[in-house]
Amino acid sequence: MTGVGHPVIRTPDQRIRVFVSSTLRELAEEREAVRSAIERLRLAPVMFELGARPHPPRDLYRSYLAQSDVFIGIYGQSYGWVAPDENVSGLEDEYNLAPAGMPKLIYVKDADTRDPRLTELIARIQADDTAAYLHFTGSADLEDQVAGDLAMLLAERFDQSRRTELATAAEISLAARVPEPYTETIGREGELAEIRALLAGGLHRVVSLIGPGGIGKSRLAIEAAHANTDLFPDGVYFVPLEGVLEAGLLLPTIAYILGVRDTGAAALEERIAQAIGDRHALIVLDNFEQIIDEAPVLVRLYTLAPRACFLVTSRTLLRIRGERVFEVATLDTPAAGVPVTLGHAQASAACRLFTERAAAALPGFELSSDNAADVAEICRQLDGLPLAIELAAAKIRLLSPHDVAERLGRTLPLLSTSVRDLPERHRTMRATIDWSVGLLTAEQRAMLEDLGVFAARFTLEAVEAVGAGRSWGEQAIETLAALIDASLVQRMDAGGRTVFSLLAIVREYALERLEAHGGAADMRMAHADYYLGLVRRIAPRLRGSEQVEAVAELGLEVPNLRAAARHLVQEDRLDDAGDFAWTLLAYWWISGYFADVSLWMGELLDKGLPVSPRTRAVATFFPLWAGMWQRPSDQVVDGLGDAVRWFSESGDELAAAMALAARASTRMQFPDMDPTVVRSELGTAIATLHRLGDRWAESLAEVPLGQLGILVGDIPEALRHFDRAVEIADAADDAFNRVVAGNNRARLRFLLGEHDAAEAEFLLTLTLSIRLHFVDGATYGLEGMCAIAAVHGEAWRAGALSAVAATIRETTGIYDIAGFAVHLEPLEALRAADPENVAAGEQAGRGMGLADAIAIALPDADADLPERVPTW
Known part of the structure; x- marks a missing residue:
C-alpha cells in the first residue's frame, strides 16, 4: 500500500x-x-x-x-x-x-x-x-x-x-539531436543570418564559433542548428564535449550521438565515416577547446564524408585546413558618454537580456525610464557578456539595478586586476563569477566548489551522497536551491527525472577554487565512491529481465561514469578502477563503450604502479577486445592468455573463463584455425561458467561454438549450441543474449529451409532489439524478414525491407554484412523474376523509418500490401 x-x-x-x-x-x-x-x-x-x-x-x-x-x-x-x-x-x-x-x-x-x-x-x-x-x-x-x-x-x-528526447553526451541517449533552448535567445538575429550564409554556401567544411567563456557560443550554435535543419536533409546532430577531457574520447562521443556502437568489430573512425558517408549532415561539436589537439581528426572525417559540415564552438582556433572562423560578438550595449534614455536601453540587446532574466528572478520587473541608465551601466561594465549579464540579473531579487551597478563599479575593477594573465573579456567573465560567488554564504560557496567534481549533469541523490561530512551536507537541498537562484546551477529534466548542471565555465571556476583550497582529492574520491557503489547496485540488473531498464539508467550517467573512472585512476586507486571497469562489462558491450574503457585501462597500465593480478588482467583484456575482431593475431591470443592466467592467479575463475572464451573467438578469425583447440577452449570456458552459475556469459560463449559448427560444416552441432544459447537466454529473460543467440539461430534455420521457424525468431529478435535500443540487432532482424519475404515471392515487401536495413547500416556504421546478410541471395533471385516490384519496394524503403519497416515486417502485414508502391 x-x-x-x-x-x-x-x-x-x-x-x-x-x-x-x-x-x-x-x-x-x-x-x-x-x-x-x-x-x-x-x-x-x-x-x-x-x-x-x-x-x-x-x-x-x-x-x-x-x-x-x-x-x-x-x-x-x-x-x-x-x-x-x-x-x-x-x-x-x-x-x-x-x-x-x-x-x-x-x-x-x-x-x-x-x-x-x-x-x-x-x-x-x-x-x-x-x-x-x-x-x-x-x-x-x-x-x-x-x-x-x-x-x-x-x-x-x-x-x-x-x-524527441534530449540527446546529449551527458545523457547518452539517441534522442533529439539538438537540445531545446530553455530561454529565449536575444540579440543574435544578424549572427544567425551570417552563420546560415556560411553553412548554405557549401564552401566551408568547418565553421568555428570562437569567443571567451560566457559569450554565448553554445547557445548560438544550438539556435543555428535549429534554424538550419532545412539545409541538411540528412540530419543535424549535437555533440556536447564539456565532459570529454581525454582526446581519445572524441570519436566515441561523436559515434554514440550518430548511433554508431563501438563493439570493437571495426575501427571507430571507419564506422563513423561509413555512417556519415555521402550524407548532407551537420554535426555540432560544442566546447571543443578541451581537446583542441584532436582538431586534425575533423579533417580526416570530412575528407571521408565529403558532404558533412561541422559547426564547432571553442574558446581557441582549431587551426586546421577547411576552417572558417566566426568571431562571436558580445551583445550591443548603449554607447558610453551619452545619457541613456528608455529607448536607448530598449534598443540594446544586452539591456533586453538583463530585463528578461531579471523578470524571471523578480516577477514584475520592467525596464523603465527610472532604471534604464543603471541597467545600461551594468551591461557596459559586463562588456555585454551574456552569462555575466544573467548572473547580475539574478541579484535583482535582492538588490535594485542601481545597487547592482554601484557594487559592480566598486568590485569588478579590483577582481579583474587579479587575473591580468587572461584576455580582457575572460577577465570580465571571471571577475563577474567571483563577484556573484562573493555574495554567497560560506556553505553555498563550499557546495559550488564541491560540485565541480561532477560531470555535465548530476542528481540530488548524488549531491547528498558526496555531501556527507561537508559543511553544507545537512542542508543540501536548501543550499542547492540558493545556487539555482543565483543562476550558478541549472535545474532541468532528463529521462523523466530532475537533474542539475553547471555551465562549463562555472564548473571550471568551481574546480579551480576546490583545487586551490586543497579539497579536490577528497571530493573526487567521494564522487568515485558514490558511482562505484551505483554501478555495483545496478550491474546485476544488466543480466536478466531488468536489463532494458538498467541500460537506460546507466545511459543517463555516462559522463559521471567517465568522471568516476578518471578520478579513480588519477588518485591511484587502480584496483578500484579495474573493478569498476569489469563490473560494467555487460553495459560496455551492450551499449558500445569499449573505446572509453580501453582508454582508461591504458592510462592505468601507463602509471607503472603495482596492481593486483586481477586488475592487470582487466586492464589487459579491454584494449585487446578490438584486436580480437579487427586485428586478430598471435599477439592478441597471447595477451588474452596472460589475462586468463592473471585472472586465475587472483582466484576469479569466472573472469578467467570469459577471457578464455575471448581467446578462442580470436583463434576463430585465423585462416588456418585449429577447430580442435577452439572447441576445447570454448568447452572449458562454458563448463566453468555453467559450474559457477553465470548464465549470461555461458549463453554468449555458446554462440561462437555454434558459429564454429557452421565453419567446419557440422550443422547439427551448430544448431545444438545455438539452441542452448537461446534456452539459457530465455530462462534468464535476457533480451540482449536472446537477440544475439536468436539472430544466429534464425539465420541458420533460414539456410536450412526452416522458413516458418526463422520468421518467428527474426520477429522476436526484432522486437527485443527495439526495446533494448539495439540497432545492430534490429537491422539483422529486418534483413531476416527481408529474406523471408523474398522466398515467399513478396517482391515489394522484400525490396522495402532491404532498403530500410541498408539505410540503417549506412547511417549507423554497422559492419559484418557478410556474416549475417542472408537476404542478399534470395533478394537477387527474386529481382531476376520480378525486377519492377523489387525496385519499387526499394524506392519506397529508402524513405521509411524503423516504425514503417516494422509495420511491413510483421507476419500478417502482406495481406494489406499492394503489389506496387503504396501511396501513403
Missing part, C-alpha cells in the same frame, strides 16, 4: 506492462490468446484474473491501470455487469480510467448482436483519436494481430525517442 488512496500493485519483473480489459467469461479464450501474444514479446500482461484480490474490484483495476503502460480492450457482445451504485460497467470504467496519454489498442470481435450500451461505448472509442480500433474473428488471428500491433507500437515509440 502506498497510503495515497489506492494500493499500488506492481508486476514482479517491472517490464513494460499491458493492461487487458474485457468481460471475463465471455472472452476467456480471447484473453488467453492476448496473454500469449504479450508474453511472446517479453512484455508483462496485467490481467484481473492473474492476481489475488484483497481489495474491492474497482480499487484493484484502478491500481493495475496506474501501474500499466499500454491498454488493450477486447469487446464482444456483452457490456458487462453494472455494480450497485455505479452508472457504468467495469468494462467501460476501465476504458474511462485509462490515462489520456496511454496507448490504447482496441479489438472488437465480429458479432451479429451486441448490447446497446457496448455499441455506444465502441462508437465513442471509434471517435477517440488516441485509440487504434480493429476487428477480429477468432482467438487465433487475434493473437497474431496483438503481437504485431504491440511490436509496431514499440517501434513507433523507439522512433519517437530517437527524435
